[in-house]
Amino acid sequence: MKETPISTIERNFVTQAVKHNLRLDGRKNDEFRKITINFGADWGSALVALGETKVLAQVSCELGVPKATRPNEGIIHINVELGQMAAPHFESGRNSELNVQICRTLERTFKDSRCVDLESLCVTTEERVWMLRIDLNVLNHEGNLIDCCSVAALSALLHFKRPDVSIIDNDVHIHSPAEKEPIPMVLHHYPVCASYCLFDDGRLAIADPSVLEERVADSALVFGLNSFRELCCLNLGGTTLTSSNLLLQCATRAARRAKFVVDYVKEVLELDKLAREEDRNSGFTECVRLNKITALAENRLSLRLRNFKLQGTDDLKDETAMETSGDEEVESEEEDGTEKPQKIVSIDSKSAILESNQSNIKWVPDDDGVESNIESICSENVTEEGDESERSLSQQIEKQMQKHSKKESKRALSKKHLHDDAGSDSEEEAKVIL
Structure with a gap:
């Protein structure tokens, strides 16, 4: 070549x-x-x-x-x-x-x-x-x-x-x-x-x-x-x-x-x-x-990830870990459907390793049922400890249940409205025929 x-x-x-x-x-x-x-x-x-x-x-x-x-x-x-x-x-x-x-x-x-x-x-x-x-x-x-x-x-x-x-x-x-x-x-x-x-x-x-x-x-x-x-x-x-x-x-x-x-x-x-x-x-x-030998021209990348922690590796004795944006801020949504902004971890010029801090993570779309959403929330909060984590988990589950119930109620109202409209149209058609 x-x-x-x-x-x-x-x-x-x-x-x-x-x-x-x-x-x-x-x-x-x-x-x-x-x-x-x-x-x-x-x-x-x-x-x-x-x-x-x-x-x-x-x-x-x-x-x-x-x-x-x-x-x-x-x-x-x-x-x-x-x-x-x-x-x-x-x-x-x-x-x-x-x-x-x-x-x-x-x-x-x-x-x-x-x-x-x-x-x-x-x-x-x-x-x-x-x-x-x-x-x-x-x-x-x-x-x-x-x-x-x-x-x-x-x-x-x-x-x-x-x-x-x-x-x-x-x-x-x-x-x-x-x-x-x-x-x-x-x-x-x-x-x-x-x-x-x-x-x-x-x-x-x-x-x-x-x-x-x-x-x-x-x-x-x-x-x-x-x-x-x-x-x-x-x-x-x-x-x-x-x-x-x-x-x-x-x-x-x-x-x-x-x-x-x-x-x-x-x-x-x-x-x-x-x-x-x-x-x-x-x-x-x-x-x-230690990520000291790199094959690319850029030895660091600015990433935005969920459920990952950033572990510095320049000093083995002083290993520190920083958690990314909390699960509550990531998962919680307002009633109008807008998400709260996530916290972005700033990656400095030193090399680092990204490691997952959760196990059994299942990424579930937002349109799935209540059981799948509850399962994803539980899997994302496995590492939390104490009564506070249980309360936050229960609160999140209740919020999901409330949102799901609101969605179901809206769907039921829309179906009922469509059914009523169809019934009125059939009655008018019957009168016209008579």
């Missing part, structure tokens, strides 16, 4: 918005999107979300033969998978231009900068070394894949622990985690990438571009930096050049961004370590339950 082309109107709109320091998602030109990191239950598994761009990273290792030129160093291989889950125009199993660009940028950032201590991966010189494999699977593509993949790779490497080995009679024995504690990775520095897009013939630069801004931009600028503000990689591609002043400004901002991201990764690692030591839930299951 081919990528949808961009119209001239969209291209001009994005360009003019960037010139006025405005963007489609409400950010400024030098503002980055929010980053979220979640670790899996296995070592070396990390899910990173940069806005709506999501990448799943997994680090694995196996014993292999080292290279002849470097007999006492391990090997690192980085693989990026772009499938149709990320975007419809991606093709699985084929190396596209974007795939090759991401792989080469990550290799220069992590391998050529020698951030990983490869000598610590050596088991036996010229015979056995650990071969690391970093698999990056893009789940959703909303722009700036290089930054998201670099953070995912770094988080997975810091979270990964290789099994311990011992040499017995010239044989390498791999110990299970139950026998010996796994060994964490040794990293000299922590590099990440920061991307910019250039507009207006290289005079304007925007940070953390979206997918539409990447396609409209004239050039792309990628910095590979660590927390010490050391440059590991620099990539400038596109159809235009830029000035040295703008390049230095972008490099300074990218260095601050790199330090912020590395500090955030360390903080999340400490939280995951404490959760594992305290035997608390860790992994993607807990993240899904």
Whole structure:
């Protein structure tokens, strides 16, 4: 499937918005999107979300033969998978231009900068070394894949622990985690990438571009930096050049961004370590339950529901529940047939879970009989307790009975009126015939 082309109107709109320091998602030109990191239950598994761009990273290792030129160093291989889950125009199993660009940028950032201590991966010189494999699977593509993949790779490497080995009679024995504690990775520095897009013939630069801004931009600028503000990689591609002043400004901002991201990764690692030591839930299951991982562009919806309660989930210790509009206000009606307005629960920007607070709810139309209406009222008030709930229930039943009796009386009067009219017409017809 081919990528949808961009119209001239969209291209001009994005360009003019960037010139006025405005963007489609409400950010400024030098503002980055929010980053979220979640670790899996296995070592070396990390899910990173940069806005709506999501990448799943997994680090694995196996014993292999080292290279002849470097007999006492391990090997690192980085693989990026772009499938149709990320975007419809991606093709699985084929190396596209974007795939090759991401792989080469990550290799220069992590391998050529020698951030990983490869000598610590050596088991036996010229015979056995650990071969690391970093698999990056893009789940959703909303722009700036290089930054998201670099953070995912770094988080997975810091979270990964290789099994311990011992040499017995010239044989390498791999110990299970139950026998010996796994060994964490040794990293000299922590590099990440920061991307910019250039507009207006290289005079304007925007940070953390979206997918539409990447396609409209004239050039792309990628910095590979660590927390010490050391440059590991620099990539400038596109159809235009830029000035040295703008390049230095972008490099300074990218260095601050790199330090912020590395500090955030360390903080999340400490939280995951404490959760594992305290035997608390860790992994993607807990993240899904807390509604932290979303597949849609909108992570919250404003709903108006009956008989549901709103339970906040941002803090597990302080779980609070708010009831929706009461059953009495929902079910009670005035004599003229108008309903009272319902109370609407205001949903804030935090994530929430909607759970039903009643059981055996039966939705019955208003035109059914008295028994069905009484049954619906009883089922909707199962959770009420005490004498007050019984009184309110009896009052509602009496109101329903009164309304039903009024309806029946009106129907009877209308039938009687029709019958009387028919009888008078028959008498007049009989007189005429006589």
